[in-house]
Amino acid sequence: MINIVIAHSQASDEVLQFTAIMWIKEFVQLSGRTMLPFASGILTAVLPCLAFDSDTKKNIKETARAVNFSMMKLITIEDDGDLSEGSEAVEPGDGTASSSQEQEIQRKQLDLPSVVDVLIKHLPHTSVQTKVAVLHWIYHLHIRVPNKMFRHVDELFPVLLRTLSDSSDEVVQQDLQVLAEIISSPAGNKLASSGDSSLQVPVPVKDILDSCGSGNNHAMNPYFSKFIVSLLRSFSSDRHHLLEDRGAFIIRQLCVLLNSEDIYRTLSEILLHEEDLKFASNMVETLNTILLTSSELFELRTKLKDLKTEESCLLFCCLYKSWAHNPVATVALCLLTQNYSHVCDLIRIFANLEVTVEFLTEIDKLVQLLESPIFTYLRLELLEVPHNQDLVQALYGLLMLLPQTEAFNTLRQRLDCVPSLHLHCCLDRGQKVGKPEKDCNIHSKHIDFTELLQHFVNVQDQHREHKQSSRSMALLEKSSVTLNT
Structure with missing residues (x-):
């Protein structure tokens, strides 16, 4: 019955669509968790309706929003366990009773893979409301069923990174909240310790971070380093858009959601080994401006201003080495x-x-x-x-x-x-x-300021050689074009 109603909820006729959405709302309210296996179909029906702006479809939008909220409430922390874990709680005895219990549990199981597929499909939607609703769902699932969600994080991660380029501040802010939850979730450490290769940081980056201590940050899982590397790649490959237009906003929000010192230390350590020297200089300029002007970085500024502890001195040296760009x-x-x-x-x-x-x-x-x-x-x-x-x-x-x-x-x-x-x-x-x-x-x-000064000179020598090489290449290309014409 629910599948028939879901099919009609996507009809072009407004009356038929509204009636179908109302039926879905009643099903969810009356049947409760028995609707969880149909969650992907219900989301397929209601998520596009959240984009409606016209007065004629206002009732459809409000009803869809109510359904969306009710479906979220059905998911609990207990859903993070496997079906086998639920069956272990059944007392040994009658096999028929045990089988019946398993069937009852399965009848109320969330079909997470299909839900994730629907969310990924609707995240590139043109509507801000729909995209925000999708991101709320991903965040909610990571809070309620983190262990299960981390099995799908490799599907979600690239899509979430691309969403950072969205034109809406609300979408980017919600996207960063999801990413912050992913990279700070203890569930990531559990999966990494199980030997999942997808969570391993690339060896060169891991060596860089481990040498400076960031790779051992107990508050973050391996996806923290993976995210920072991916973010810098996004800035580098599309710096004339993402870095200039969104860079400061993204970094400031990350410093609110996560530890600002961890963010700056890790960015600094990776930038120290950046091969694109022009990008490294631009990125350092952006980070420096944020450090000196943003209220979100007040505590970090205070820590650096006085250098009262050994930890703050180490942080200064870490930042200095990449700031030398x-x-x-x-x-x-x-x-x-x-x-x-x-x-x-x-x-x-x-x-x-x-x-x-x-x-x-x-x-x-x-x-x-x-x-x-x-x-x-x-x-x-x-x-x-x-x-x-x-x-x-x-x-x-x-x-x-x-x-x-x-x-x-x-x-x-x-x-x-x-x-x-x-x-x-x-x-x-x-x-x-x-x-x-x-x-x-x-x-x-x-x-050791003498050592730091020599490091600065060495980095600037690299920049000078890079500029000379770039100019020589530009002259050669210009000469080649002239000869060909």
Whole structure:
């Protein structure tokens, strides 16, 4: 009977369709869990109806929404067990009773493979309401039946990644919530420990993460690393769309749903070995902007700002090594972490870098950030005469790099506010002035800034060679085209 009603629910006639959906609603309310084996058919009937916007189909849409909600309520945590587990609870005795019990359990079993197929089919739907409903279903199933759902995660994972390119913020946000649940679910660890090869992280990536500790993150299953790698590939292959239009939104939402330090550490470790140097630089610029401006990253900024613990110092070193792909982002990170002496060393190296419009634009943006509330503590440190020597020198270094633009005038006006005592006091005495001993952090003293500076130089040398190679290739291609014409 239910199958006949499901068939009529897809009719083009509105009255017939509404009547069929009403019948489905009554069946679900009266029969309860005995409707679970028909869940895929019911979802096929109601999911497209959620897209209706016209007033004439409003009743159909509302009824379909009620059916969808009722079906969700039927699924419980107990459904995550196998049929065999349910039959083990039956007391040994009459074989007929045991068989009857198994049949009763099977009569109320959710046919998960067919439901997953329906959800995958409807996720690329044009309607935002339908896509959000599908994502709610996937999330709900991962909460209620995580162990069973992980058997289908390889089917869902690529579709969920593609959905990140959706034009709707609501869809992307719900999609990220589903992905966050997948990559943090303990069910993934259970499946990985069983030897399922689909959950194994690619060997090169696993070696990278294990060497820095991220591969052993107990809070995440192996799909965490797999997701981060896949996300970076998506950004890289389609960076002019996904990274620029959605990159910041996606990363900010991930930092809300998951641990922001885990996200940044893992991204940094993978970017350190990125072969596409241009993409690595763009990605670091995006991550740096988010780190310095987003409220979602407040705790991470605070942790980095003071470097009070060994853990925070290790995080700084981890980020620094990939931040070296972008010179201005590296300076910003060191300003955030109050390593002003190292900023001076970096700016001296800038004299050997190619100064491009893009490079100057990034410095311009950094100057604007220095005037934001994020760097209030830095501006106040300008008053700490004479202990602000390195900071003042670093800011004057940035000033000398800038052409005489609005950013130049902004920074110069800020430096004009520095107490003039700084210009006379300690330098006349030939003293090396640093921060008071009580302000020096015992953990940050163990950071090898000489090694970090050499790493920065090496990475920038790679970028210079890459640019020269790209230009040579472009000239050869241009010459080839000219000869052919």
